[in-house]
Amino acid sequence: DAGVIQSPRHEVTEMGQEVTLRCKPISGHNSLFWYRQTMMRGLELLIYFNNNVPIDDSGMPEDRFSAKMPNASFSTLKIQPSEPRDSAVYFCASSLEGRVGQPQHFGDGTRLSIL
Amino acid sequence: AQSVTQLDSHVSVSEGTPVLLRCNYSSSYSPSLFWYVQHPNKGLQLLLKYTSAATLVKGINGFEAEFKKSETSFHLTKPSAHMSDAAEYFCVVGSGNTGKLIFGQGTTLQVKP
Numbered sequence: 001d002a003g004v005i006q007s008p009r010h011e012v013t014e015m016g017q018e019v020t021l022r023c024k025p026i027s028g029h030n031s032l033f034w035y036r037q038t039m040m041r042g043l044e045l046l047i048y049f050n051n052n053v054p055i056d057d058s059g060m061p062e063d064r065f066s067a068k069m070p071n072a073s074f075s076t077l078k079i080q081p082s083e084p085r086d087s088a089v090y091f092c093a094s095s096l097e098g099r100v101g102q103p104q105h106f107g108d109g110t111r112l113s114i115l
Numbered sequence: 116a117q118s119v120t121q122l123d124s125h126v127s128v129s130e131g132t133p134v135l136l137r138c139n140y141s142s143s144y145s146p147s148l149f150w151y152v153q154h155p156n157k158g159l160q161l162l163l164k165y166t167s168a169a170t171l172v173k174g175i176n177g178f179e180a181e182f183k184k185s186e187t188s189f190h191l192t193k194p195s196a197h198m199s200d201a202a203e204y205f206c207v208v209g210s211g212n213t214g215k216l217i218f219g220q221g222t223t224l225q226v227k228p
């Protein structure tokens with residue numbers, strides 16, 4: 001079975017540029033989560049969707065960040081404009097039904113470097 | 116509110132010796148608990164989960180964890196460490212009645228030859 005697929009795996013860009021990260025969840029999963037991982041702050045939940053609807057975006061750091069889920073098989077996380085402090089590894093995860101007890105399945109992440 | 120505390124930020128063992136990674140949780144009701152492993156430059160992989168069934172949970176790669184309600188603990192163990200076990204391990208508790216997870220700060224496991 002295909003797992004969660006993220007692209008690109010690596011992104012290096014200059015500050016001020018728009019960055020778009022992509023995620024394809026596991027087929028049949030209806031909850032999707034975006035995380036950011038840094039050495040300083042560990043793993044932070046940015047936003048999560050249930051049935052394509054954003055449920056909790058309280059972790060989104062500021063208005064420069066936005067996320068969409070136009071259909072059940074695709075989501076994007078966009079940063080515009082990007083800043084050096086956005087450099088991190090961004091993970092997408094999906095789960096079935098988003099209920100307690102359901103594990104999340106993670107992609108391999110996008111390593112983002114903003115110069 | 117739910118929370119989880121991993122008691123050791125770094126654990127070092129010799130290959131072939133037992134592994135113990137400690138985790139305490141806080142939850143106002145019966146929790147769902149997980150252990151995830153993260154190898155370098157990879158995503159998090161589920162090792163095992165507890166969801167109010169058997170208190171001793173067996174996972175992949177020979178790992179297991181025991182849920183102890185009286186001690187609010189969910190420690191991860193393995194009888195004999197392999198070099199390939201060197202990674203970051205996260206203890207995780209499910210949050211409320213949503214699908215959100217609360218992650219511990221992680222424990223780095225070093226395995227020496």
